[in-house]
Amino acid sequence: MKVLLIQPPVEDFYQTTIRTLPVGLLYLAASLKQAGVEVEILDCQATEKKQTIEVPPEFAYLKRYYRPGNLSPFKLFSHYRHYGLPWEEIRERIRAAHADVIGVSSLFTPFYREALRVAAIAKDLDPARPVIMGGAHVNACPEQVLSNPNVDFILLGEGERTLPKLIVALNNGRLSAVDSICGFGYKTNGKLHLPEHGDLIDDIETLPFPARELIDPARYTLGGKRLTMLVTSRGCPYHCTFCSIFLTAGRQFRTRSINNVIDEMKLCRERFGAEIFDIEDDNFSFDQKRAAKILAAIREEFGEGQIELLAMNGISAANISEPLVEEMKRTGFRALNLALVTSDKQQQRATKRPGSTSHFDRVVEKAAAAGMEMVNYVILGLPDSTIDEMLDSIIHLMQRPVLIGPSVFYATPGTESYRQCLERGLLLSPELALQRSTCFPVETPQFSRRDLVTLFRITRFLNFIKSRLDAQPRGIGEFDLEELSASPNIPDFIPQAGAAYAFSCKLTEAEIGGWLARALLSEKRLLGIRLVRREKEQAVYQVYEEEASPQVIKLFSEKAVGRVIHGVKNHFAFTRLFHKGLALKAAEESFWQGWKEARAGETQPVSELWEGIDAE
């Protein structure tokens, strides 16, 4: 019996290619192999191939926000693309695998159509061959998936124990026995038999390591180094209203032993040449003592800082103490992905988000002092959000030495937020493919899609300024915004929407950003720009007004006036917004002043971190 496990392609306005290793399918494959079943993996995303495709009609409203050709660093997205193998190639690969059973992973509700299309291709090739689906989307919408004519079975929850049972039963032709498999859904004469819940594996320690030998490790890299994913624990006990993790992985924090984790890492190093480990646990540091022990064991096994570690899934600041930050840095974390969600207390309560903003700030300070680069995530457009509150969260991060990671809220079926959206009629459409960040699918009486788009663009603008601060050779102290965008190629005047400008050379992204930043700061306008003609000695650009909300920009400028923005890599560099006539001072003194002002009015006392840095 041979099983082909497929990770479908995705179609969206962007893709995060570095995190697509199909670790769930590799876990399933390992369990199948252990049960004596032959397995092949078809990762449709393990390719450089991407193709610009038509924006689906139900996404047409987005065209005004995503204009192709826009060269502004504050732009959001441009093209709608198919990321992965082309459909024809997928068909050929399925045909060539000669599998007896097809298993398709459907992890994402917004990409459910891609998963179903893979199922349709498989059925078209061989209508008698069983197609099984599992993954987070199947757990969110079991009925929708099982009712599709190209899906024979679904398995809810974790599939390592249940999929081998199902395959063995199919092999023996004793399907009647599988009714008792936990999480098993099937249909008889068109009638759906849906399971009540999925399988959750208490003792995840007993699972064989993901079958990485079935994929080409050279396909999964970061900065030229081989990267692999590690899952040291599963489940998260918290109840954040927007999160759907519990639907698949439950709320119990289930762990593997430290030795077991280290053994897997050693194997990854020796056999697959892994140099970077991305810990994708749902809540890696929920048990901080355990996390610290894992880090200590990594140091002991591989040496201090010898392994590069990441937790790109984001760590909740509530579960990191300052000493743990130090341990992370010592062990091999150069960067920290921290989820703030919102800096507003009321919103934190409304979303049942653990932790406080003051604790978050302490963690950020500690990590910055340790020299870690940070991305901090905020969610824009939660059902109870207000423009005021979202701007406050953005400005909070603006003033810290972190990159701002905006996540636009989408509602996943099965979550509390989804229920709220349904009850209040906040969803743009019942079409589930819209429940993705790029679709801005939720509007409320408090904010419109245009407002959210504007907030998103503001975060891009701030990240641009931060990147300019990082690029300053002088590197320390206060910078004038003019200085950050200075270039002999940029004219003194402010660009105007509707005008075309000729330059003697092509502008760099930094120059374009610097020029457009002046329009935003002086005239409160968000502009787009595209290259309309390129001749030997001339590049002609056209400037146009972006879709943006003037009220949001106005409120932002009122709130941000005179406040500091910090660099990320170089957090000793900062500038102030909407602050005219500020003399250039390359003084360290000024840096401390700015940082302290940024914190004025906050109850948090200046932590030991300050004393630590001051002393240096």
Ligand code: B12
């Ligand atoms: C890594 C990750 C990504 C990676 C991609 C992963 C990949 N393989 O391609 C990246 C960063 C690209 C990503 C992006 C997004 N993600 Co994501 N991601 C995850 C994350 C953190 C881990 C997935 C994982 O590896 N889990 C560990 C393995 C062991 O579990 P698993 O894959 O679920 O597999 C188990 C079971 O599901 C089941 N199973 C899985 N497949 C199959 C198949 C069969 C046949 C069977 C029987 C069983 C089965 O058995 C497996 C073993 O137990 C999950 C959260 C989570 N904990 O799952 C979110 C998650 C899957 N992502 C989610 C979402 C929504 C997104 C986005 C669409 C959000 C957005 N921006 O709009 C984006 C996509 C944007 C884009 N254009 O690319 C949601 C999905 C919820 C939903 N119902 O839609 C999740 C659950 C997080 C959440 N917010 O709640 N993501």
Ligand code: SF4
């Ligand atoms: S802490 Fe993270 S994983 Fe846990 S419920 Fe909240 S968002 Fe989900």
